[in-house]
Amino acid sequence: MDHFTYRDGVLHAEDVPLPLIADEVGTPFYVYAAATLRRHYRVFAEGFAGSGALVAFAVKALSNIAVLSLLGKEGAGADIVSGGELFRALKAGIPADRIVFSGVGKTRAEMKAALEAGILQFNVESEAELRQLAGVAEEMDVAAPLALRVNPDVDAGTDTRISTGRKNDKFGIPWDEAVRLYTEAAAHPSLAPRGIAMHIGSQITSLMPFEKAAGRGRDLVTALRGKGCEVASLDLGGGLGIPYRQDGEVPPLPSDYAAIIRRLTDDLGVQVIMEPGRLIAGNAGLFVTEVLLQKDQDGTQYVIVDGGMNDLMRPALYGSHHDVQEVAQSDAEPKSCHIAGPVCESTDVFLRDAALRDPKEGALLAFRGAGAYGATQSSQYNTRPLAPEVLVDGERFAIIRKRPSYEDMLSGEAVPSWL
Numbered sequence: 248m249d250h251f252t253y254r255d256g257v258l259h260a261e262d263v264p265l266p267l268i269a270d271e272v273g274t275p276f277y278v279y280a281a282a283t284l285r286r287h288y289r290v291f292a293e294g295f296a297g298s299g300a301l302v303a304f305a306v307k308a309l310s311n312i313a314v315l316s317l318l319g320k321e322g323a324g325a326d327i328v329s330g331g332e333l334f335r336a337l338k339a340g341i342p343a344d345r346i347v348f349s350g351v352g353k354t355r356a357e358m359k360a361a362l363e364a365g366i367l368q369f370n371v372e373s374e375a376e377l378r379q380l381a382g383v384a385e386e387m388d389v390a391a392p393l394a395l396r397v398n399p400d401v402d403a404g405t406d407t408r409i410s411t412g413r414k415n416d417k418f419g420i421p422w423d424e425a426v427r428l429y430t431e432a433a434a435h436p437s438l439a440p441r442g443i444a445m446h447i448g449s450q451i452t453s454l455m456p457f458e459k460a461a462g463r464g465r466d467l468v469t470a471l472r473g474k475g476c477e478v479a480s481l482d483l484g485g486g487l488g489i490p491y492r493q494d495g496e497v498p499p500l501p502s503d504y505a506a507i508i509r510r511l512t513d514d515l516g517v518q519v520i521m522e523p524g525r526l527i528a529g530n531a532g533l534f535v536t537e538v539l540l541q542k543d544q545d546g547t548q549y550v551i552v553d554g555g556m557n558d559l560m561r562p563a564l565y566g567s568h569h570d571v572q573e574v575a576q577s578d579a580e581p582k583s584c585h586i587a588g589p590v591c592e593s594t595d596v597f598l599r600d601a602a603l604r605d606p607k608e609g610a611l612l613a614f615r616g617a618g619a620y621g622a623t624q625s626s627q628y629n630t631r632p633l634a635p636e637v638l639v640d641g642e643r644f645a646i647i648r649k650r651p652s653y654e655d656m657l658s659g660e661a662v663p664s665w666l
């Protein structure tokens with residue numbers, strides 16, 4: 248079900264017309280539909296109902312505390328990758344015992360903060376990290392709960408730039424070292440290994456790699472138990488893909504994903520943990536921008552908008568596609584154009600050969616599928632203020648991150664007195 252629909256010729260987010268938001272916050276901006284976030288979380292979680300599984304939302308996908316709070320109220324935990332994300336998740340009220348800490352490099356300060364908070368587990372990705380974590384835990388006189396993130400050497404068949412589970416990717420502990428490291432950790436007084444973790448990549452559109460990875464996880468749990476180790480959790484990461492084109496490929500249903508995982512884990516006696524990000528947030532958000540002008544470059548039509556690659560960098564970074572919709576419907580004949588931002592980079596082009604009907608100056612365009620890895624990957628390049636974020640819930644909407652003023656943007660900078 249789509250919560251971004253046309254009513255009386257105007258694109259709405261739930262019951263709120265987008266021009267109303269534009270009038271209040273200016274452009275460009277991100278808008279999220281609370282109904283979509285709830286629905287996606289519920290559809291995913293329902294597949295695991297009764298199994299005791301934990302759905303730990305990948306905070307990196309969409310980290311605004313209002314969104315984390317909404318998902319936390321639904322029962323979600325958090326998959327974090329930094330001290331900053333830990334701070335956010337706790338601030339949003341997500342209980343520490345629903346937080347898992349992933350990432351290939353964690354500082355001692357981050358480890359300490361997470362131990363103090365009492366998170367569920369660290370997902371440890373190397374022998375060196377294991378040693379560092381043991382050192383921090385020892386100083387604090389605690390035993391650090393952890394899972395070993397192993398690299399299952401499964402090719403997820405996704406874009407190579409977002410693949411993480413092949414043996415030469417930088418992530419995870421090599422498969423054949425997992426048993427040795429787990430048994431060593433189990434014998435260490437400052438380490439409390441409780442499970443296995445893996446994450447094979449993002450925007451995965453086939454179930455086969457998940458099945459393969461979960462099967463390998465199952466084998467490893469069994470092998471560890473055979474060595475007398477206790478294994479309480481199996482974290483299968485995130486990665487399930489979403490449709491980015493309204494008329495394109497339809498990725499697997501969360502219910503089919505759940506059925507496969509449950510078939511492989513229900514009798515294993517472990518708490519299954521999942522870390523979906525994109526699936527929950529991706530199609531819950533739009534990036535809305537205003538047309539500044541049209542430009543004919545030697546026969547090529549450009550529509551220049553006020554949003555740029557600093558706001559939504561996926562097209563420039565990965566060549567990713569985001570469908571575009573004109574906020575005001577029109578009967579004019581569609582014309583082909585490239586939609587580009589104002590940033591001084593040739594890759595600041597959102598869409599080539601888009602068919603727009605009436606991209607006149609001041610018209611609003613909405614890029615779909617912008618809820619995940621949109622606002623969180625934005626920057627202030629070209630000293631452009633971060634685009635505000637707006638949450639809609641039925642007829643209500645609220646600014647959940649305001650646009651910083653230029654003063655705000657410069658507030659951390661200083662000219663040394665000796666200059």
Ligand SMILES: Cc1ncc(COP(=O)(O)O)c(C=O)c1O
Binds near residue numbers: 446486523
């Ligand atoms: C460790 C980990 N977990 C979860 C995710 C979330 O992935 P996705 O948004 O594809 O579900 C990522 C990002 O790829 C990740 O690196």
Ligand SMILES: N[C@@H](CCCC[NH3+])C(=O)O
Binds near residue numbers: 307409449450561619
């Ligand atoms: N940020 C990426 C995916 C990487 C996910 C994080 N491991 C995207 O926009 O698609």
